[in-house]
Amino acid sequence: MLFTIQVNNRKIKAEKGETILSALNRNGIIIPTLCRMKDFTPTGACRMCVVEVEGRDRLVTACSQPVEEWMKIHTHSPRVIQARKTIVELLLSNHPDDCLYCERNLNCELQDLSEELNIRERRIKGRKIKPRLDQSSPAIVRELSKCILCGRCVRVCEEVITANTLDFIKRGRNTHIGTSMDRDFNFSSCIHCGQCLLHCPTGALHEKHNINELQEYLNKTELIKAIQYSPLVTVGLADELGLRYNKDTDRILNAILRKIGFDMVFTMGTGTDVYITEVTNQLISKLENGTDTPLFLSACPAWVKYCEQFLTPWIPRLSNVKSAQQITGVLIKTVVAERHKVKPENIYSVSATPCLAMKFEARRDGMMRKGISDVDAVLTVRELARLIRLYGIDTSNVEPEPADEPLAGRSSSAFLSEVSGGLTEGILRLLHFQLLKKEADKQQFKKIRQAGSFREISMTIDKFTVNAAVIDGLTGIEKYKSAISAGKSYDLVEVMTCPGGCVHGAGLSSSTSRDDIKSRAKLVYQADDSEPVNLPCRSPHLINLYDKILKDDPELSDKKIFFTHFEKRNVLL
Amino acid sequence: MGTELDLILKKYKPGKREDLIPMLQEVQEHIGFLSEEAVVKIGNYLGLSTTKIYGLATFYDRFRFYPAGKIKILVCNGTSCFLNGSQSIINKLKEETGIQPGFTTRDGNFSYEIVSCMGGCQNGPLIKVNGEYHTHISASQLPELLKKLKYVLEND
Numbered sequence: 001m002l003f004t005i006q007v008n009n010r011k012i013k014a015e016k017g018e019t020i021l022s023a024l025n026r027n028g029i030i031i032p033t034l035c036r037m038k039d040f041t042p043t044g045a046c047r048m049c050v051v052e053v054e055g056r057d058r059l060v061t062a063c064s065q066p067v068e069e070w071m072k073i074h075t076h077s078p079r080v081i082q083a084r085k086t087i088v089e090l091l092l093s094n095h096p097d098d099c100l101y102c103e104r105n106l107n108c109e110l111q112d113l114s115e116e117l118n119i120r121e122r123r124i125k126g127r128k129i130k131p132r133l134d135q136s137s138p139a140i141v142r143e144l145s146k147c148i149l150c151g152r153c154v155r156v157c158e159e160v161i162t163a164n165t166l167d168f169i170k171r172g173r174n175t176h177i178g179t180s181m182d183r184d185f186n187f188s189s190c191i192h193c194g195q196c197l198l199h200c201p202t203g204a205l206h207e208k209h210n211i212n213e214l215q216e217y218l219n220k221t222e223l224i225k226a227i228q229y230s231p232l233v234t235v236g237l238a239d240e241l242g243l244r245y246n247k248d249t250d251r252i253l254n255a256i257l258r259k260i261g262f263d264m265v266f267t268m269g270t271g272t273d274v275y276i277t278e279v280t281n282q283l284i285s286k287l288e289n290g291t292d293t294p295l296f297l298s299a300c301p302a303w304v305k306y307c308e309q310f311l312t313p314w315i316p317r318l319s320n321v322k323s324a325q326q327i328t329g330v331l332i333k334t335v336v337a338e339r340h341k342v343k344p345e346n347i348y349s350v351s352a353t354p355c356l357a358m359k360f361e362a363r364r365d366g367m368m369r370k371g372i373s374d375v376d377a378v379l380t381v382r383e384l385a386r387l388i389r390l391y392g393i394d395t396s397n398v399e400p401e402p403a404d405e406p407l408a409g410r411s412s413s414a415f416l417s418e419v420s421g422g423l424t425e426g427i428l429r430l431l432h433f434q435l436l437k438k439e440a441d442k443q444q445f446k447k448i449r450q451a452g453s454f455r456e457i458s459m460t461i462d463k464f465t466v467n468a469a470v471i472d473g474l475t476g477i478e479k480y481k482s483a484i485s486a487g488k489s490y491d492l493v494e495v496m497t498c499p500g501g502c503v504h505g506a507g508l509s510s511s512t513s514r515d516d517i518k519s520r521a522k523l524v525y526q527a528d529d530s531e532p533v534n535l536p537c538r539s540p541h542l543i544n545l546y547d548k549i550l551k552d553d554p555e556l557s558d559k560k561i562f563f564t565h566f567e568k569r570n571v572l573l
Numbered sequence: 574m575g576t577e578l579d580l581i582l583k584k585y586k587p588g589k590r591e592d593l594i595p596m597l598q599e600v601q602e603h604i605g606f607l608s609e610e611a612v613v614k615i616g617n618y619l620g621l622s623t624t625k626i627y628g629l630a631t632f633y634d635r636f637r638f639y640p641a642g643k644i645k646i647l648v649c650n651g652t653s654c655f656l657n658g659s660q661s662i663i664n665k666l667k668e669e670t671g672i673q674p675g676f677t678t679r680d681g682n683f684s685y686e687i688v689s690c691m692g693g694c695q696n697g698p699l700i701k702v703n704g705e706y707h708t709h710i711s712a713s714q715l716p717e718l719l720k721k722l723k724y725v726l727e728n729d
Binding site: 163164165166167168169170171178179180181182188189572573 | 613616622624
């Protein structure tokens with residue numbers, strides 16, 4: 001039901017039941033917000049969005065107050081502006097003010113607000129807190145002195161990730177964001193997905209940098225510097241560096257990376273193709289044995305840690321194939337080392353991904369061979385963009401170059417795995433092709449390309465009926481459990497921690513909006529439609545790898561390097 | 574200790590989150606503090622994450638996460654006691670025991686806490702030692718009192 005309310009002496013239409021804020025935004029009136037997150041229950045904690053309602057003594061928070069018919073609202077009256085200004089001044093009163101050195105400089109919501117509200121002096125002085133910097137996690141750094149206690153990380157960890165790692169600890173001015181028993185991150189139930197730092201308005205949560213370490217290694221001439229990047233990195237970099245993404249961007253990135261000083265550039269897509277092939281083999285043997293237990297994909301490292309902590313009975317069901325990054329990493333340290341006649345310890349292997357949990361994954365137990373880690377450093381897309389800017393490379397004026405053999409190409413299935421459901425689609429397509437020797441009809445996969453945290457697909461391929469489920473965001477696990485208790489059974493289950501898949505990864509631009517995620521997913525689907533090689537088994541690089549390189553190497557022909565193990569983690573849940 | 578904890582848990586319904594505070598109170602009353610084991614068990618019992626329990630419990634000053642000392646001193650810092658000089662008592666205690674309020678000495682003998690009011694406003698500054706009130710206390714009396722308490726503790 002629509003009715004009219006008066007805002008700033010103008011009449012606008014509002015809908016019954018919506019909040020003042022959504023009515024204002026729909027009519028093109030913008031008011032600042034800070035603790036608000038779209039699609040979450042409003043908390044009204046920061047009081048940034050206060051407006052004046054005639055007839056009410058106090059200012060009301062627009063994000064939580066339902067709009068009513070009699071309302072006469074002033075969004076920018078002197079009283080409101082003064083109140084907002086005071087709020088930001090109070091937030092800044094104990095802020096470290098080291099914006100120049102801050103991770104989020106020029107990209108900080110608090111900075112934007114203070115600029116927007118024209119704050120030009122420190123009027124209120126507060127006692128600055130100097131908590132210890134928590135650098136214990138391999139992926140996330142917690143700088144509590146910059147925290148403004150908006151609670152967004154707490155809400156995203158509880159409502160989207162369901163890991164419940166963060167909460168407000170203590171009370172009053174001693175309040176801070178912390179984990180259970182106030183432990184450091186590495187001892188907590190944090191799964192390193194990084195959604196909290198994607199939602200942090202300031203620099204209180206940010207990724208752990210590997211840039212300094214990397215720069216040091218880039219200068220060492222005795223080492224061979226190799227880099228692998230996931231197919232989505234190019235899309236993310238195009239956002240960060242203001243390029244236009246097209247099919248040449250991958251090859252331009254190869255040239256840029258060589259200019260920075262990397263000796264070899266590989267694509268992680270080859271590793272994804274290996275992953276899809278190995279999992280398909282596991283699925284085929286599972287279908288032939290006719291076992292009931294589903295096969296859980298282990299491609300998402302945050303999900304793997306979640307399973308190791310919260311769903312320990314499911315650990316044996318996790319497919320023990322390493323993730324694409326680790327497969328590519330181990331191939332670099334074995335096949336590439338062999339090819340170039342260098343010792344694996346003399347290769348410094350870097351990976352660039354849109355995922356934060358991969359920083360953690362590279363440090364996992366079981367991710368090394370003969371004491372040499374598969375991947376030495378992991379960069380997020382943000383870090384890679386920073387590195388490219390640091391080396392002053394003119395990205396508009398680079399000749400495209402191919403990646404290095406033998407990990408130089410991928411199928412479009414590998415790219416598809418960056419969206420939630422894509423890995424399942426890739427595996428089922430390959431399964432279809434391997435069993436029936438013809439391609440599956442793409443229309444069948446429409447069901448798992450839709451939105452929703454739990455999607456399912458049932459396909460009859462040859463003599464098998466394959467039921468697959470896609471859990472898009474960890475909230476879908478509840479739906480999966482209820483589907484199981486309703487008597488359904490699945491053969492293949494894909495879980496992606498970040499809703500939407502890797503296109504929503506925490507290593508991508510920190511101002512990721514819902515439209516950005518959609519447009520990235522669209523690019524992935526477009527590539528899948530237009531690229532000629534859409535099955536891993538048709539990719540010439542994979543054929544070369546499997547039929548020549550791996551077969552000829554007696555040490556690698558058993559393919560043991562592609563597998564790892566998972567075990568229960570002893571953390572406070 | 575584990576069995577005592579289980580007995581307390583049995584009194585409550587599993588999964589009933591609103592029982593959290595009474596449960597924490599009862600555990601603290603019987604065991605003396607909220608151990609990690611207790612927090613984990615309560616979390617499993619109620620289906621809550623330990624972070625949420627820890628976050629809630631740290632909101633209240635009464636809950637503690639390590640055992641209190643054998644001699645537990647409560648120092649009143651209410652308005653009346655404050656005006657009568659409770660701050661000097663707190664400073665003296667800090668100096669004598671070498672610990673901050675809310676903590677326990679390494680030997681496990683002493684712990685002290687600051688409370689807001691114990692209702693003895695005409696008798697301030699007021700402290701309570703293991704349930705026994707000491708009125709009109711002054712900072713200069715404290716070293717002797719602590720020595721006496723320690724003597725009793727060691728020879729008991």
